[in-house]
Amino acid sequence: MTTASAEHRAHFDFTISFANGGGLSGDAFRLDLPRPELGADEIGTLLVHHLGLALVSSVELTNLRVVEEPHRGSRGVDAPARQASRVIDLSHPIEAGLVTYPGLPAPTITSHLTREASRAKYAPGTEFAMDIITMIGNTGTYLDAPFHRYAEGGDLASLDLATLVGLPAEVFHLQDAWSQERRGIDAATLADRDLRGAAVLLDTGWSRFFGTPEYGHGAPFLTEAGARFLVDAGVALVGIDSLNIDDTESGGERPAHSILLAAGVHVVEHLTRLADVPARGARFTAAPPAVHGFGTFPVRAFATVGDPR
Structure with missing residues (x-):
């Protein structure tokens, strides 16, 4: 089932002719689409814009199919409008023993002040943990x-x-x-x-x-x-x-x-x-x-x- 926020791409072969002579062809080309219901003529126009071509006289697409697939950044296709902001975490979490790069030391995490020991330093019901991490700068992301x-x-x-x-x-x-x-x-x-x-x-x-x-x-x-x-x-x-x-x-x-x-x-x-x-x-x-x-x-x-x- 196609979702409202899904992205689509066209897969096709093409032949382009130029008004001043010559041509260009391609097999198994893929192109981002702003919406899935575009016809062959509209997709042809997008292709010309994406390739930055001038003096095009005709575009013929064959073996055309439209599939639900994430965009790859085709020129002339804006990022899809999104209704709400979201944050995507792109980092690997760090933990003791994590191997990021083979041969480099893994991080160690030890306690400087445990919660149990902190109870003697603060008012009743108040406690803290203070920890020490030892790691090379090349750790995680x-x-x-x-x-x-x-x-x-x-x-x-x-x-x-x-x-x-x-x-x-x-x-x-x-x-x-x-x-x-x-x-x-x-x-x-x-x-x-x-x-x-x-x-x-x-x-x-x-x-x-x-x-x-x-x-x-x-x-x-x-x-x-x-x-x-x-x-x-x-x-x-x-x-x-x-x-x-x-x-x-x-x-x-x-x-x-x-x-x-x-x-x-x-x-x-x-x-x-x-x-x-x-x-x-x-x-x-x-x-x-x-x-x-x-x-x-x-x-x-x-x-x-x-x-x-």
């Missing part, structure tokens, strides 16, 4: 500041909150756009949108393995060319629901970290639930504590969707 990569880069305390709170989110739903043979997310995959000032969030589906041995091997990543493209596009932040923004299985080089952090673009790793966030229209927040001399720390990352009023 965390943000990298430039200092993480560069000794002279800005630390967590130097970050401008305006670059961390309420950023327009551009979510690339890429679960069917990469494979074990081609794990890198390249520039061409990200080139169909205006990304200036945005938080670009890469939904690869890898977070389903978080906390398991499978999480540490074969993970998708952002290529060097993809990182350069995003810097040139003027993005504010790049997040991924994977083990690392870089390919950790290609040696010690970390081109995505190096390029993004050198340009002052924040990096958030180990996100989750990105599939629940629409391709466009949400706002993203991921703010760490202001710690001097620290380059990485967990964040409570979340997306706000809909009208907050």
Whole structure:
């Protein structure tokens, strides 16, 4: 059954002819739809707009079918109107013993003051618990500041909150756009949108393995060319629901970290639930504590969707 808030996409093959000669064709193309009842002519017009084509004389669609499927951010299709605001938590909870990245220490949580011991310090009926957590900054869902990569880069305390709170989110739903043979997310995959000032969030589906041995091997990543493209596009932040923004299985080089952090673009790793966030229209927040001399720390990352009023 189709729900009122469901999103739809058209699947089709196409042939486009140009008025000044030549043509373009494609197989198994997919396109976001603003509503499911559009006809072939209207979908053809959307296709032309999405591809940014000029001087088109005709569009022919074949094997057309419309399916209920989350939007991927096709140009010319606005985010669906939503009646109520909601907040989507995109962070992994932290607990003692959590393995975020293979080989890094897991957090430990101990008591500084137990509730039982506190009763001797406060009035009758009043008690508190005070606990100590020991963890590496690379725990759970965390943000990298430039200092993480560069000794002279800005630390967590130097970050401008305006670059961390309420950023327009551009979510690339890429679960069917990469494979074990081609794990890198390249520039061409990200080139169909205006990304200036945005938080670009890469939904690869890898977070389903978080906390398991499978999480540490074969993970998708952002290529060097993809990182350069995003810097040139003027993005504010790049997040991924994977083990690392870089390919950790290609040696010690970390081109995505190096390029993004050198340009002052924040990096958030180990996100989750990105599939629940629409391709466009949400706002993203991921703010760490202001710690001097620290380059990485967990964040409570979340997306706000809909009208907050």
